[in-house]
Amino acid sequence: MRKITLACAAALFCVLVALGGCSTHSQEPNNEPEEQQVSSQQPMDVRAAALKGPTAMGLVKFMDEAEAGTVSDNDYSFQIAASPDELTPQIAQGSLDIACVPANLASVLYNNTDGAVRVLAVNTLGVLYICDSNGSIQSVADLAGKTIYASGKGSTPEYALNYILEGNGLTPGRDVTIEWKSEHAECVAAMTKDSQAIALLPQPFVTTAQMKDDSIRTALDLTEEWNALQSDADASSLITGVVVARADFVDEHPEAVEAFMKHYRESVAFVNEDIEAAAELIDTYDIVPAAVAQKAIPACNIVCMEGDEMKNALSGYLEVLFEQNPKSVGGTLPGDDFYYAS
Incomplete structure (x- = not known):
């Protein structure tokens, strides 16, 4: 009986040692590089869109890499729209995950969808001249x-x-007459007919007009004039476009959002640093011709402003619009949940 007991004890000891060895192995830290770990996750579909013009220019390197397959952490698809009206229903209905849209439209969408939209970044500052x-x-x-x-x-x-x-102490309609046209081309036509005419034009339309008529010059940059009116205590920025995402998408897929923004930052940096190459890509995606893009990019104020800087600049800008016309931002200013914080 004693021999059987000793034999059983010896066998049990061997089993425990074996289990202990397995347990020690399973608890060893994963030394795989973080980037490799992320890339091993199952890719998901990320549907993005932008408007034709400066709000799409910062995306071109990202778009090109996604199309070439060199960005493979997720399956990205992009569309370029000619009008915000093409994107608004897609965002509201959930057929788009991320979109580059006018800043005030983002606020309108937030209010019209009961807060179902969040701003990830400011992507274009002022483009008006x-x-x-x-x-x-x-x-x-x-x-x-x-x-x-x-x-x-x-x-x-x-x-x-x-x-x-x-x-600057001038009252529109009294001190300055503003004649509203339906298209920018009509403003340029007025300048062509009258050498004394003055027009408010956006980039890259300014560059397009200058290439057709070299007498047209940029007299005032409205972004600089806006900044000159700001105080350090209550600064805002003139903002053209922002990157928005569906709130559900942000909450359910934070890793995908962070991956998108990483690629977007890199793309914006590329566009601002290698203007000639960026202009060729902008032409490839039929945003504007390369010759126009190369001259216009420095004046398009393409950025990737995030976090507190984005919130401070955008909230101040929306306050200015709200004071002039509450409908311009959807009737009320967005809450803090409108501004994405990673």
Whole structure:
């Protein structure tokens, strides 16, 4: 009996040693590089879109890498739209995950969907310029008594122009006449007919117009004029476009959101640092011709502004629009959950 007991004890000891060895092995840390661990996760579909123009320019390197297969952490698809109206229903209905849209439209979407949209980043600062053909405009004060041809009534161009005029002591409609046109091309046509004409134009349309008529010059940069009105305690920025995502997508797939933003940052840096190569890609994706893009990129203020910097700049900008017309931001200012914080 004792021999049987000893034999059983010896066998049990061997089993415990074997189990202990397995347990020690299973607890060894995973020394696999973090990037390799992330890439081993199952890729998911990420559907993105942008508007034709500056809001899409910063994406081109990312788009090119996704199409070439050199970005493979997720399956990215992109579309370029000509109008915000093409993207709005897709975001609201969930057929798009991420989109580059006008800043005030992001706020409108937030309000119209009960907070189902979040802003990931500001991607384009101001792209508006006062242009003339005779060099008569050197400051905002020089606009007194003048007529400005502009397009975009009821949207950012009107609100930004009014803010800057009023901030410099000029009342729109009294001190400065603004003649609203339906298209930017009509503003350029007015300048072509009258050498004294002044127009408010966005990039890259400014560059397109200058390539057709070299007498057209940028007299005032509205982004700089906006910044000149800011105080350190309550600074805001003139903002054209932002990157938004569905709130459900952000909450359910935070890793995919972070991966997207990493590629986006790198793409924006590429566009600003290698303008010639970026211009070729912008042409490839039929955003604007390469020759226009190469001259326009430095004036398009393409950025990737995130976190607190994004929140401070964007919230201040939306407050300015809200004060002029609450409908421009969807009736009320967005809550803190509108601003994404990784």
